[in-house]
Amino acid sequence: MIVGFGVDVLDIERVDLKLANRVLTEDERMNRARIDEEYIAGRFALKEAYFKALGTGIDGNSFQDVSFLNGRFGEVYPVLHRYVRPVCGVFNRIHASLAHDKFVYASVILEKERGGIYIGLGSNLGDRLENLRAALGEISEFCDIISVSKVYETKPYGKTDQPDFLNCVAEIDTDLTPSELLEALLNVERSLGRVRTEKWGPRVIDLDILFYGNLVIRTPELVVPHYDFENRIFFVLPMRELNAHFVHPVLKTSMEKLYQKLLDEASAENAGIEVYGDV
Structure with missing residues (x-):
């Protein structure tokens, strides 16, 4: 529309x-x-x-x-x-x-296109799968969840001396602006007990706005598309599952091509990802 x-x-x-x-x-x-x-x-x-x-x-x-x-x-x-x-x-x-x-x-x-807004979810503390389910439950109270990828178990990114993560991606539809959506997601994190003490450290739940349609946003509070998205297999693979043809609005590259590039590079981070199940 x-x-x-x-x-x-x-x-x-x-x-x-x-x-x-x-x-x-x-x-x-x-x-x-x-x-x-x-x-x-x-x-x-x-x-x-x-x-x-x-x-x-x-x-x-x-x-x-x-x-x-x-x-x-x-x-x-x-x-x-x-x-x-x-x-x-x-x-x-x-x-x-x-x-x-x-x-x-x-x-x-x-x-305004229905959907096209993607949220990355991750957890590596406590009952990881239940944390993802609880987060999706709270998100559904202010957004329409269109689809959710499989859950993938991945090695930690950046800071490696911590437990493995469970990750998935959800496509949503919402009438919240990007900043309003960010605040709502931060409230969900707080509700589920996340305390931000260490960059890239362990977390009960982590919620990130990966894409908001084809918008490119750079403010002090929010950067969309998510920073370094193309190098994070735990984002790229579930995004490819949901929409292989979705094009990164800055790189002008599809999720399928980003995924194939990560496979070709075969880095240690990209090797350690497995399907865990459904959320």
């Missing part, structure tokens, strides 16, 4: 290089070797189109709330530094397009 659509057109000759200080984020500056009027005009138009798609316009928003970066294939993709709930609901997919000659032409579509 389309929840927002915005377009903007700008004459490149009207753009002054000084506008870069107002329009460009640090990510956008790092994304381009040479900052010229065409680049600034494109980002200005894309952001105006995005604000229009939200249904708010520039009012209450900032050009620093979103970056529009050039991807590996030359495509434009947005990075949200602040998720703003549109007038017509929430969105979990965003599509952006930019063309230019003497003018720049930008369009942004915000879409």
Whole structure:
């Protein structure tokens, strides 16, 4: 369902290089070797189109709330530094397009697709399987759980001197924004007794937002897609099980290809994973 659509057109000759200080984020500056009027005009138009798609316009928003970066294939993709709930609901997919000659032409579509939001679950303390089941039970109180992968037993990642993990991935549908979903998941962790004392340490339950549709989010509180996802077999394998064709929105690579790459590398971390059963 389309929840927002915005377009903007700008004459490149009207753009002054000084506008870069107002329009460009640090990510956008790092994304381009040479900052010229065409680049600034494109980002200005894309952001105006995005604000229009939200249904708010520039009012209450900032050009620093979103970056529009050039991807590996030359495509434009947005990075949200602040998720703003549109007038017509929430969105979990965003599509952006930019063309230019003497003018720049930008369009942004915000879409709410059922599902497409993936949560990683892990536990290596206590009754691990029951911890996963309890977490899914609490998650189902504020989300619609569409599907859950098999449970996999995996060696610990990062800090290896701890018990093995049970991991699975759930696809959900929700009307919570990414930040609201994060807070709800943290509440589930606290409810089940997780205490954060050590990075990568043992845990009763660990809940991570792996993907929120095709959105790329970078805020102090939340990074989506999940950091280092492509190197974590305990995420990639259950994601492949649920949706082998799902494409990582930054790497532009499917779960099937990410899984095959991990198999080819045959690292120690990737070797130690087995099907444990169903949740």
